[in-house]
Amino acid sequence: MLPPRIERPSLDGDLAVDIAIIGAGFAGLAAARRLSQLDPRLGVAVLEAGVIGEGTAGRNSGFIIDVPHEVSSDDYGGDGLGHAARDLAIHRRAIELVTEMVDEFDWGHDIVDPCGKYNIALSAEGDRHVSAYAAQLKNLGESCQLLDAKETAALTGSAAFTSALFTPGTLMIQPAAFIRAFADALKDPVRIFERTPALSIEGGENGWLVKTPRGFVSARKIIMANNGHAQSFGFFQGRLLHVFTYASMTEEFDPSRLGGHRKWAATPASPMGTTMRRVQWQRGDRMLIRSRYTYNPSMTVGERDVSSAGALHDRKFSYRFPSLAGVKMEYRWAGAMALTWNSVPAFGELEPGIFAACGCNGLGASNATASGIAAAESVLGVNTPLTQIYASYAKPTALPPQPLTTIGAKVSLTVKEWRAGVE
Template identity: 65%
Template sequence: MFVATKLPENTKVSGWVQMLPKRTPNPSLSKSINVDVAIIGAGFAGLSAARRLSQCNPKLRVAVLEAGEIAAGAAGRNSGFIIDLPHEVSSDEYAGSDAGPTRRHIMINRTAIKLASDVAQERGWGKDVFDPCGKYNIAMSAQGDEHISSYAKQLDALKEPYRLLDSRQVADVTGTTAFTSAIFTPGTVIVQPAAYVRGLADSLKGGVNIYEKTPALSLEAVGKEWRIKTPEGAVTAGKVIMANNGHAESFGIYRGLLMHVFTYASMTEEFSPSRLGGDRSWAATPAFPMGTTVRRVRGERGDRILIRSRYTYNPRLKISENDVERAGRVHDRKFDARFPTLKGVQMEHRWGGAMALTWNGVPAYGEIEPGLFAACACNGVGATKATALGIAAADSILGIKSELLAAFGQFEAPKSLPPQPFLTIGAKANLGFREWRAGKE
């Protein structure tokens, strides 16, 4: 039996959620039900798995259990990048002469983008929710410029399209002279993550039912089935997908294999577009890993700037309001350095969100026990990797021999983390060093 030792806790509400109209949650589970597949977690992974299952076999009975409300958790706290190419321009993983592993990652990412694109087309979303606009990697220093140049060479080897921008051209896009260079790649999709996840949930058809405010308390193998207990009901399922990322460890699954890191974001109040030149909607990741992600978000009444930065190790899977406020002070300095013409514009929303990392950067994926599947550990690329993991978990259950499933099968297993207290000491030191190394970026 797997018993949850803790339930998800969210500190503050993300700006993405607060920008949306209020919604009525789906009812909680209040009785015992029998289904073919139960999915624990209604984020990118869980909802993508449910969509894939219902598309391939509309007759399947699928129950999705969400501990909170749709988009209140990590998915709705995401920065909204569904990437096709890697974020980290300096990663050795993508720099070698063997392009096989890189191509595998790109295929996985583009499979996620395909699902998201299909949902967007079905729902008739505008660019405020789903924008296939590409993304920029932006530098603020000579060191960042070097990483941009290195990344361009890697893309040449992969024959992937890109466009290099000098400081003047970056200013034409961003409206600020703070950046020194950039590289634009066209394949990334930018989403309003809370709106996307809500819409993905609403798109599910057939035999899929979502139960909100219904945390899984325990799961136990009973013969060839699994029984999941919830506060007011129970689910008996032939198959179960753990799509709850780091909280899989709360059930004792992948114990000692997942590192729990939180990252933080701040979003400004709306400001007049006349105060900042350039494009009114763009998205940029930092040239240097662990740097600062920036988005300009276009709105009907004005625009906003999103700043995402700061990383903390939180093995208890929760953060405090003080953690968010400390990160916010860093965000304020980064905002001022990048957008001096927006002096006086205040931050309206601040929040943090959880990530689950493995020591060797691989997903925590596969059939753990007969009928029990995991789609966890997105390693900081939640919108993309979680979506793909959910699809792959569904393919495993359906018996589909997909290219995606084969790609995930080539990853090695997650490696054990160092024992405590060395893990905490090492994780905090490593995060601090990497943030220091990112410098101005």
């Protein structure tokens, strides 16, 4: 939906830096930003295998969420007030960094919009989830507002929804535009190299050597900010679950065809339910719909996966917005997540001088951004409330042997999706 990017050049030749970051998504760019804040003299190389904004970060649905909500959880309540407070601190540190950049670089609402989000229901069971979630948030002292069916219809333009809960702290982003702007805001001595995949990591005289197609990067320290692909370098073997989620976006339609607000975003009452977002665009509006989760240990998906999810999206879209009959989907895509069995980040010093900021467990825009900040602080030995939180996490637990992991993951996702029902 954006014009072609003016790319940063690929690495051509050898380079010596203080710190190399592998991956230029939320975690990698946040790490680079934080490093430059802590020590503006540091030489930093950020290696992106593809083009900025075309990877998983650019395929994000655009929610930088503050309140607790994990894809890997069975409910929105978390497992106690202490864990909820921890999650709030993590997410709000991510939002703080983004807000700093909005103010510094004068980004408009077309990139970052502090508009909040809704949690939305389509059934009596969904209503109970929404009400319970509201009670949990109020118990935490968090601001929220319940909407009844009439108010929810006035918001969405659809009578299919039965209730909603508004929380004001979420930032909504245009993810590809945001990642591009974030990368372009980083200046020397932080250097970004696009279309520069890291092929291997080897020990060097002064630390580590990262091999790329046309040169080596020599670095004292490395931050792995490539989520599930940390396994491609031998880390976290047998400890990451590779899950893909799927989204579709409509062609532009005449806004008069759908009442309600022209800009809103909603996560589902059931954690395995359907995320919706209405987006104002150039000649009209678009609807984004995200649903379906699949376990893909190869870290790849095929056309069949996207097509199957797309058929589900079409049915969900028709049920929610009958007034938009005939509006077709223009884009369909998948995005990768890395989950751990015990729902902790894949984080910390893996070998002397190699740090990981991986395993977001869903909520990638919030969790990965915070993980990148904490990794940068850890690399430089800076003690902060955020690094203390990350230091308190257990390590990712080992998954069961194959084929038990594959069978268990697929059955679990299928059952949870079935339980979500109409949501």
